[in-house]
Amino acid sequence: MAQIRTYPDLERLSRAAAEHFVDLARQAVADRGRFAVALSGGSTPKSLYALLATEEFLRRVDWPRVHVFWGDERCVPPDHVDSSYRMAKEILLDHVPLPSEQVYRIRGEIEPALAAAEYDSLLRDFFGEVSGPRFDLLLLGMGDDGHTASLFPNTAALNERERWVVENYVEAKHMWRVTLSPPTINAAANIAFLVSGAEKAERLRQVLKGDYQPHLLPAQIVKPVNGHLLWFVDEAAAALL
Numbered sequence: 528m529a530q531i532r533t534y535p536d537l538e539r540l541s542r543a544a545a546e547h548f549v550d551l552a553r554q555a556v557a558d559r560g561r562f563a564v565a566l567s568g569g570s571t572p573k574s575l576y577a578l579l580a581t582e583e584f585l586r587r588v589d590w591p592r593v594h595v596f597w598g599d600e601r602c603v604p605p606d607h608v609d610s611s612y613r614m615a616k617e618i619l620l621d622h623v624p625l626p627s628e629q630v631y632r633i634r635g636e637i638e639p640a641l642a643a644a645e646y647d648s649l650l651r652d653f654f655g656e657v658s659g660p661r662f663d664l665l666l667l668g669m670g671d672d673g674h675t676a677s678l679f680p681n682t683a684a685l686n687e688r689e690r691w692v693v694e695n696y697v698e699a700k701h702m703w704r705v706t707l708s709p710p711t712i713n714a715a716a717n718i719a720f721l722v723s724g725a726e727k728a729e730r731l732r733q734v735l736k737g738d739y740q741p742h743l744l745p746a747q748i749v750k751p752v753n754g755h756l757l758w759f760v761d762e763a764a765a766a767l768l
């Protein structure tokens with residue numbers, strides 16, 4: 528079952544999410560000697576990333592044992608203003624003692640199908656075919672239209688059952704994206720959604736309280752098979768729940 532945690536504003540939501548990140552990292556390193564986290568793009572996680580880079584939080588994460596992935600990427604070069612890799616790098620990764628070989632970005636600059644196949648095989652090498660893609664933490668956001676990662680309403684990637692990573696053309700954005708597939712997302716040990724702002728309130732109500740229509744509301748697809756799902760929501764976004 529999904530757990531919903533509500534906070535007065537984005538700042539406090541981000542602080543709680545940072546504490547969650549620290550706890551899961553500590554636990555994963557203690558249990559398995561490493562912490563595999565998949566980051567999200569968009570604007571909501573920026574304050575979380577900035578907080579994790581502060582002196583206060585930096586010391587609390589064993590960064591040399593962290594492995595950083597992405598849940599999705601826009602098909603643009605890594606220095607492009609729309610690159611989710613660039614965003615996380617500038618706000619967080621450049622400021623923490625993380626070995627560069629433990630940063631696994633999706634190559635948005637190459638042909639989308641190739642970038643997806645390459646990331647698929649990278650994940651298979653990292654996690655192993657048998658264990659499956661079990662991220663210790665997968666961060667997700669939700670768009671105004673109910674999309675999550677780059678699973679947009681009525682797009683082909685929603686039907687993917689075999690591949691771990693897929694390319695997805697998003698008509699609404701006139702662009703290609705590369706995204707984890709639904710089974711890969713749902714194999715994660717922990718998933719945390721960050722949702723903020725009044726403009727998300729009605730869509731969030733539909734996703735959490737409405738009929739199950741995953742092709743219209745892709746965020747509803749997120750149901751970890753053997754993991755925990757937490758929604759970090761601010762009061763403005765939670766207003767209609």
Ligand code: 6PG
Nearest residue numbers: 568569570571668669670675676
């Ligand atoms: C992206 C992400 C996307 C994002 C949501 C929410 O790179 O844009 O793929 O799924 O998490 O669109 O974005 P905001 O946080 O900007 O609302």
